Amino acid sequence: MARIDDLRKIATRLRIHSLRMTTVAGSGHPTTCLSAADLAACLFFSEMRWNTKDPTDPASDEFVLSKGHAAPLLWAAYAEAGVIPLERLLDLRKITSDLEGHPTPRMPWVKAATGSLGQGLSVGAGMALAQRLDKSPARTFVLMGDGECAEGQVWEAAADAAAWKLRNLVAVVDVNRLGQSDPTMHQHDLAALARKFRAFGWDDITVDGHKIDKVLAALKLAGKKGKPTVILARTLKGKGVSFIEDKNGWHGKPLKADELAKALEEIGCLPDVDSRRFVHKPKPFPKKSVPAALDFPRTTYTEKTATRMAYGNALLSLGKVNPRVVAIDGDVKNSTYADKFFEAFPSRSFQSFIAEQNMAGVGMGLAAKGFIPFMATFAAFLTRAHDQIRMAAYSFSNLKVCGSHVGVSIGEDGPSQMGLEDLAMFRPIPGCVVLYPSDAVSSEACVAAAAARKGLCYIRTSRPATPILYPPGETFAIGGSKVLRKGEGDAVTVIAAGITVHEALKAFDALKKDGIGLRVIDAYSVEPLDTETILREVAATGGRAVVVEDHYAAGGLGEAVAQALAGRASLAHLCVRELPRSGKPDELLDRFGISAAHIVRAVKELAGR
Amino acid sequence: MARIDDLRKIATRLRIHSLRMTTVAGSGHPTTCLSAADLAACLFFSEMRWNTKDPTDPASDEFVLSKGHAAPLLWAAYAEAGVIPLERLLDLRKITSDLEGHPTPRMPWVKAATGSLGQGLSVGAGMALAQRLDKSPARTFVLMGDGECAEGQVWEAAADAAAWKLRNLVAVVDVNRLGQSDPTMHQHDLAALARKFRAFGWDDITVDGHKIDKVLAALKLAGKKGKPTVILARTLKGKGVSFIEDKNGWHGKPLKADELAKALEEIGCLPDVDSRRFVHKPKPFPKKSVPAALDFPRTTYTEKTATRMAYGNALLSLGKVNPRVVAIDGDVKNSTYADKFFEAFPSRSFQSFIAEQNMAGVGMGLAAKGFIPFMATFAAFLTRAHDQIRMAAYSFSNLKVCGSHVGVSIGEDGPSQMGLEDLAMFRPIPGCVVLYPSDAVSSEACVAAAAARKGLCYIRTSRPATPILYPPGETFAIGGSKVLRKGEGDAVTVIAAGITVHEALKAFDALKKDGIGLRVIDAYSVEPLDTETILREVAATGGRAVVVEDHYAAGGLGEAVAQALAGRASLAHLCVRELPRSGKPDELLDRFGISAAHIVRAVKELAGR
Helix, strand or coil: CCCHHHHHHHHHHHHHHHHHHHHHHCCCCHHHHHHHHHHHHHHHHHHCECCCCCCCCCCCCEEEECCHHHHHHHHHHHHHCCCCCHHHHHHCCCCCCCCCCCCCCCCCCCCCCCCCCCCHHHHHHHHHHHHHHCCCCCCEEEEEECHHHHCHHHHHHHHHHHHCCCCCEEEEEEECCECCCCECCCCCCHHHHHHHHHHCCCEEEEEECCCHHHHHHHHHHCCCCCCCEEEEEECCCCCCCCCCCCCCCCCCCCCCHHHHHHHHHHHCCCCCCCHHHHCECCCCCCCCCCCCCCCCCCCCCCCCEEHHHHHHHHHHHHHHHCCCEEEEECCCHHHHCCHHHHHHCHHHEEECCCCHHHHHHHHHHHHHCCCEEEEEEEHHHHHHHHHHHHHHHHCCCCCEEEEECECHHHCCCCHHHCECCHHHHHCCCCCCEEECCCCHHHHHHHHHHHHHCCCCEEEECCCCEECCCCCCCCCCCCCCCEEEECCCCCCEEEEECCHHHHHHHHHHHHHHHCCCCEEEEECCEEECCCHHHHHHHHHHCCCEEEEEEEEECCCCHHHHHHHHHCCCCEEEEEEECCCCCCCCHHHHHHHCCCCHHHHHHHHHHHCCC | CCCHHHHHHHHHHHHHHHHHHHHHHCCCCHHHHHHHHHHHHHHHHHHCECCCCCCCCCCCCEEEECCHHHHHHHHHHHHHCCCCCHHHHHHCCCCCCCCCCCCCCCCCCCCCCCCCCCCHHHHHHHHHHHHHHCCCCCCEEEEEECHHHHCHHHHHHHHHHHHCCCCCEEEEEEECCECCCCECCCCCCHHHHHHHHHHCCCEEEEEECCCHHHHHHHHHHCCCCCCCEEEEEECCCCCCCCCCCCCCCCCCCCCCHHHHHHHHHHHCCCCCCCHHHHCECCCCCCCCCCCCCCCCCCCCCCCCEEHHHHHHHHHHHHHHHCCCEEEEECCCHHHHCCHHHHHHCHHHEEECCCCHHHHHHHHHHHHHCCCEEEEEEEHHHHHHHHHHHHHHHHCCCCCEEEEECECHHHCCCCHHHCECCHHHHHCCCCCCEEECCCCHHHHHHHHHHHHHCCCCEEEECCCCEECCCCCCCCCCCCCCCEEEECCCCCCEEEEECCHHHHHHHHHHHHHHHCCCCEEEEECCEEECCCHHHHHHHHHHCCCEEEEEEEEECCCCHHHHHHHHHCCCCEEEEEEECCCCCCCCHHHHHHHCCCCHHHHHHHHHHHHCC
16 A cells, blocks of 8 residues: 555656656646646555556556646656566657657557547446446546536536446646636635536546545445445645646746746655556456357338438347447437447436536446447437547547437427537548448448447438348448449439438439439448449449539538549539528428539539430 | 506416417417516516617617527516517517517627527627717617526526626526426426525525516615626416416417407406506617727738638727727637637726637627627537527628637647637538638628628638738628639639648649649638639630639538539538548648648549649
């Protein structure tokens, strides 16, 4: 057991490392490391049980640095624990180093990227859920800043964690009073923060965050009341260095060389202590073997079915073959049809209520612990979790996202409920797979493809029931497409996806009567796009192409195709170009220019007929 | 004064209208209208002071229907007040009607679109701030659902409204216990909700939401404690109709014709009362005349200056000439340089702390009341407010948004801080102007252009200091571009914006030595794009173009140009194609393929040299 004195020495070492690293890097946030150094020492070298040899050991407690700008402190703690060589600390923020400015899983001990504030508690809640699902005795610790408690996501996570009774979740808030540009709302009024957490169902303990013995005592009490626990630690930003301590204007500023010298004079030299001795190993806990089954028996469809309904069926079937699949809902599961999974697997289903940000963060936490989380809501409301999805990408997360109710084809509910920017949200993310099925068969196949592909995947589903286009066994590879109509001398290629595939097929029939041949491609894999097929088919129709999509003009299928075809084809792009409104689905498809009639007109224009 | 009995009759009328409208429309949310009908009757026909002749009267109290799916109730209340003809109610959700499924300002009494839940309180806070700025005695009422209290944005708004001491803000929560797919987290435990609001600094009053006298009494107490007030009203979803009252599974379901008949039998016929008599007019309050000055004296720049710094200077200058300009910050004002405005105009500056969702909602509220709000944060963190920005578009809001620290050029802080998807977020929004200045002169001009253009505008600024490219008086029209280099026989046109304009100019110099002429376009107006100039210049360089941008591949300048040039040019697109990392700005520009060296290579390849 570490004595108070050892931990104090370790904290001093963490402070010295943090100061040096940031001065050498010439940027970074040393003062926020200094406020949290004692807390980190207590966590990493006394309270936490963790295996320094294996970052994936399920017996280990998890740690999330929600205040990601304190990354130097995290790297210092890992170096002190012997996980990374001490000398590598001075590579902080170099392009050649994985010790980035904010934590990313390039360093394998980091399981979720942080740096966009207020997200760590959700991730921690997801990890704590995972530990409970795995029946692991391990706990999850989240180190937060007081400034980030202004983020609503913190309160989404707090409410859900309390509802889920996550007694194995411990938040430690480094209440250092100072934000980036201003003092925080509550400064050192810790009682104000305590009232909030208490009102949200947490156990709360307030301590002096620089008194090692008090912090240790508080940590010992965590979870004892059967609730998630927050330790509110009163600290000073820049603690230990007189000229920066508790001073505004020092956020995100490294010390200059002479300032560092002065600071180190005050702090003294690196205390002599072997921190590694104080890392507490966890009791061994068996690793779960992850079953390989990622495909599942498909439903046979004969009647018109909405792709969202098929998503629900597929998720249920997947859940039956793979116990690592879990689902998260934002109180719309009867619309996304995730409710089928919820009913069958209540213990693997998590209701995040109407809190999309937390839903995504919890998904990241579950994915970080080896689960395969499917989160679903209306595509429009995924914009609420855009920042979290962005951070999921930087976390190399295996999160699966389904957005239902896309486009004007939802009808009467009106624009606020229409997902018209979701492709533009997911397509930019490097490596993110974007699938957009047009019928129930392809929808089920997209779920299977997403499950099988490691990494962030997005599935776009529609509200209306659509005819079945494909036979039961049809395969849908990521990066593929389907040529649905093809004839000699076709005039134009129409590239569609989802609901507009059906409009394109209607246009095919209409044009056939006029003797105009149409090639129709179902570009169900929006990202990666099947550029090869599209190029080939468009070339075969004289370089004439029409793209039609139930999405705004920018960032969707149209621009993806425009990129792919640049310089090689004349392109007409049918899409939603105005702010839409309420109306019947068919009326809206026509009003906003993406119905069969509009395709017919565009084809005739391109073909000069 | 309306007697209890009159209000009860009005509430019954509102219930009957809501039921009929949704049955005729064949969709909608009648049960959520029924739970809130008594509350709406008390608000619109007793407590609120408002002018039914003029939706812009600053003397009127404002009303925000945060639970936007109760739109039929809102339309019914306006019809009862004589604002819209009663017979038009049956046009609900028709493509020909402005009575949409969720409220939008197509109906001029609606000042902010709602329907994405949890946003109304922020909008209301913005309106209440506006009323205070205008020294108006009017108040703002926000009708919320209990389900939407799960959204973190509610707590961001609650915290900020308390910090801003908005005693003129009143939230009424229709606690009807049932969400869409599940009961809410707290169901009828109103004390749990009360604890939360109280902990967030609000005065709270709990009442039976179907007892008119109790509701009126509660409303009379609102604001008396100098704080924002929440009235937590215990209600029953579907109140008044036995077979839907307090029953799960009735969210978003209209009654069928026979069910309606049965319901109307229970409720009785339309009570005979002239609701219009009970609308309380406000005391007259003079309208502010809005000054026209939207341009301002520009700063003269001689040395390298960051575009974000010029944004700060311009905002300050604009603030000096226009008292309706206000600023909102998410605790990064010393990075976006909005701090210059904050220091000069503290009463027109609002610190939303680290709560981007609320920042956007408050901006919408201020804009709805005739202010010109500029909100600024790191572009990366605007993703946190994507849903709110989307709703600002549906609100036809005059919100101005600045995103700083874009792209890999920010350097060492790493990917979580880099705005690489912001163009893909703003470009899809129909009518949204997207400006991306490359130097301080154009940055100031972009602020002036955004101020002068009514509607949503986005300005993208960079972190590093960049050379001055333009003379002080240069004008930058929305939809324009600048041809910076042009010569006879130029081989390729390079289209750049922001930081990459400078890389393109370096490439120009390098290629000049090799005898290769380059045409360089500064496409500062990303949306609308100057298609005409780009087409002309690219045609003049043999249809060869390179686009280079500090943004991910999809949804940005590259795809905008690909769309514009479709079929008319060979395009090389240089952009960030991988998840980036920490490093020095120049190293990162080169590592991720958007430096001068990469432009040189792309040009040579295209030109076959």
